[in-house]
Amino acid sequence: MTQSIRVAVSTVILTLRRTESGDAVLALPLVLRTREPFADQWALPGGWLTTAESPVDASARTLSETTGLAPSYLEQLYAFGAVDRSPTRVVSIVYWALLRQDDVDAQSEAHRASGRAPENVRWFDIDDLPSLAFDHAKIIEYALWRLRNKVGYSRVAHGFLPSEFTLADLREAYEAILGKSLDPANFRRQVEASGNLLPTDRFRTGSHRPARLYRYNTDVALADRGPLGPEETSIR
Amino acid sequence: MTQSIRVAVSTVILTLRRTESGDAVLALPLVLRTREPFADQWALPGGWLTTAESPVDASARTLSETTGLAPSYLEQLYAFGAVDRSPTRVVSIVYWALLRQDDVDAQSEAHRASGRAPENVRWFDIDDLPSLAFDHAKIIEYALWRLRNKVGYSRVAHGFLPSEFTLADLREAYEAILGKSLDPANFRRQVEASGNLLPTDRFRTGSHRPARLYRYNTDVALADRGPLGPEETSIR
Numbered sequence: 001m002t003q004s005i006r007v008a009v010s011t012v013i014l015t016l017r018r019t020e021s022g023d024a025v026l027a028l029p030l031v032l033r034t035r036e037p038f039a040d041q042w043a044l045p046g047g048w049l050t051t052a053e054s055p056v057d058a059s060a061r062t063l064s065e066t067t068g069l070a071p072s073y074l075e076q077l078y079a080f081g082a083v084d085r086s087p088t089r090v091v092s093i094v095y096w097a098l099l100r101q102d103d104v105d106a107q108s109e110a111h112r113a114s115g116r117a118p119e120n121v122r123w124f125d126i127d128d129l130p131s132l133a134f135d136h137a138k139i140i141e142y143a144l145w146r147l148r149n150k151v152g153y154s155r156v157a158h159g160f161l162p163s164e165f166t167l168a169d170l171r172e173a174y175e176a177i178l179g180k181s182l183d184p185a186n187f188r189r190q191v192e193a194s195g196n197l198l199p200t201d202r203f204r205t206g207s208h209r210p211a212r213l214y215r216y217n218t219d220v221a222l223a224d225r226g227p228l229g230p231e232e233t234s235i236r
Numbered sequence: 237m238t239q240s241i242r243v244a245v246s247t248v249i250l251t252l253r254r255t256e257s258g259d260a261v262l263a264l265p266l267v268l269r270t271r272e273p274f275a276d277q278w279a280l281p282g283g284w285l286t287t288a289e290s291p292v293d294a295s296a297r298t299l300s301e302t303t304g305l306a307p308s309y310l311e312q313l314y315a316f317g318a319v320d321r322s323p324t325r326v327v328s329i330v331y332w333a334l335l336r337q338d339d340v341d342a343q344s345e346a347h348r349a350s351g352r353a354p355e356n357v358r359w360f361d362i363d364d365l366p367s368l369a370f371d372h373a374k375i376i377e378y379a380l381w382r383l384r385n386k387v388g389y390s391r392v393a394h395g396f397l398p399s400e401f402t403l404a405d406l407r408e409a410y411e412a413i414l415g416k417s418l419d420p421a422n423f424r425r426q427v428e429a430s431g432n433l434l435p436t437d438r439f440r441t442g443s444h445r446p447a448r449l450y451r452y453n454t455d456v457a458l459a460d461r462g463p464l465g466p467e468e469t470s471i472r
Contacts, residue, residue: 003242004287007317007327051240051325055317079315079329081243081291082467089287091243093315093327141463227377231318 005089009059010046010136012077012096012143013069015104016160016176017123024172025125028140029067030132032120037087038133044140045121046092054231059095066121068111069104071097076233077143085135092134096143098159151177155196158216166204166211167191241325245295246282246372248313248332248379249305251340252396252412253359260412261361264376265303266368268356273323274369280376281357282328290467295331303357304347305340307333312469313379321371328370332379334395387413391432394452402440402447403427 017027030042047062049055056074063069074095081091111117124130126144129137150156157173171187191197198217203210253263266278283298285291292310299305310331317327347353360366362380365373386392393409407423427433434453439446 003284005243005285006239007241007243048239049241049317049327052319054319055315055327076314078312078464078468079291080468081285081329082465083288083290084467091285091291091327091329093317138463145463227374227381228314229318229374231320232314232316 007049008090008092009049009055010044010092010094011059011063013099015099015101016173017101024176026176027123027125029121029123031066033133041133042130043133044136055093069107071099094139147177155216164200164213164215243285244282244326244328245285245291246280246328246330247295247299249335251335251337252409253337260408262412263359263361265357265359267302269369277369278366279369280372291329304343307335330375383413391452400436400449400451
């Protein structure tokens with residue numbers, strides 16, 4: 001049987017970056033398309049699924065080729081397949097990951113040094129996105145919705161933070177994800193009651209009064225992929 | 237560009253059915269394959285995605301053709317795309333839904349009466365599945381894992397119940413999903429504290445002492461599809 005339907009992958013990589021005004025905002029990398037359809041418009045990193053690789057491997061490959069980024073875990077976001085989402089019939093399997101800003105900086109720098117980094121990649125704050133190709137605006141909106149839902153019942157914000165962090169760091173990540181301010185005292189009570197955080201003996205010192213550093217309780221696995229093996233869920 | 241990758245859909249339909257011994261067990265419909273690959277083995281209802289329909293519409297169509305079932309909402313479970321999951325290269329987008337046993341009975345009966353019901357469909361209890369084609373055993377295992385996870389933070393068990401039910405009915409559904417017995421008093425405390433249930437003025441009477449009927453608090457939508465439209469998420 002011949003099908004005139006092709007399979008593509010796209011990847012939503014979110015990081016928390018500090019603006020010049022000192023705020024933390026969510027940002028993601030986009031690629032300026034050089035050919036039709038949607039030439040000269042921005043799109044998520046991605047490409048065609050090839051015969052010899054799984055969708056998650058294709059996501060990792062195309063992400064690495066364009067941005068140099070190599071997240072330790074890519075989660076499947078959704079398979080988008082509406083009939084009219086592209087001028088030709090394309091089903092896109094979309095993956096997503098959260099990356100710490102320092103990992104983004106290190107991996108991007110190594111990619112530039114390799115001489116293989118394309119010129120047409122740029123990071124955008126999610127509240128200042130350009131016009132997007134295909135249904136990629138909707139895909140990003142869905143990824144942000146999923147992130148906001150997930151932050152309520154999991155340790156997803158950990159993906160933005162170093163191994164040790166202050167409660168103010170964690171609250172700042174939650175505020176950027178949820179797009180609203182949180183009361184510091186309420187936030188402290190809630191995260192302490194959750195049992196997810198363990199206090200360390202260390203403090204961050206600086207211009208403010210010393211703030212205790214916390215780490216996540218790693219008795220619970222961060223990325224529980226359930227019964228699926230690595231061929232369906234992550235990068236080998 | 238030509239891709240030798242084809243796109244299929246499959247559907248996992250779960251219901252809670254009562255065995256002859258009076259227990260409630262999870263069950264799902266399977267289709268006996270009549271051709272290669274995996275001829276004479278059981279598989280999930282499904283088929284090829286056609287050019288003019290979205291994956292969720294293809295799931296609804298193939299499910300209806302084989303089983304006569306028409307769930308009001310199909311949720312995307314996962315896109316399975318491992319290279320070796322089929323003798324040829326196939327990406328399967330899998331949807332799932334929960335159906336009440338009385339809806340299953342009514343829709344199956346109407347399908348049989350139509351004269352279009354195929355002979356090769358049968359329901360199986362999930363603890364007594366036959367040998368399955370492709371990676372369908374893993375897909376079912378993943379659907380059950382997702383259901384068990386979801387029951388903890390959502391009203392997913394509602395999909396198995398009529399609009400009014402006793403706490404014993406609800407506990408029985410949870411026990412079938414989780415595969416373990418739950419303490420009746422603890423269970424009552426937890427669901428009452430959740431705020432998800434509203435007591436009615438009605439009682440079920442019969443051979444036992446009268447049991448109060450409850451309904452779900454429908455202030456919260458049961459199936460929150462987020463920012464995705466119906467072309468990606470459900471049946472029109």
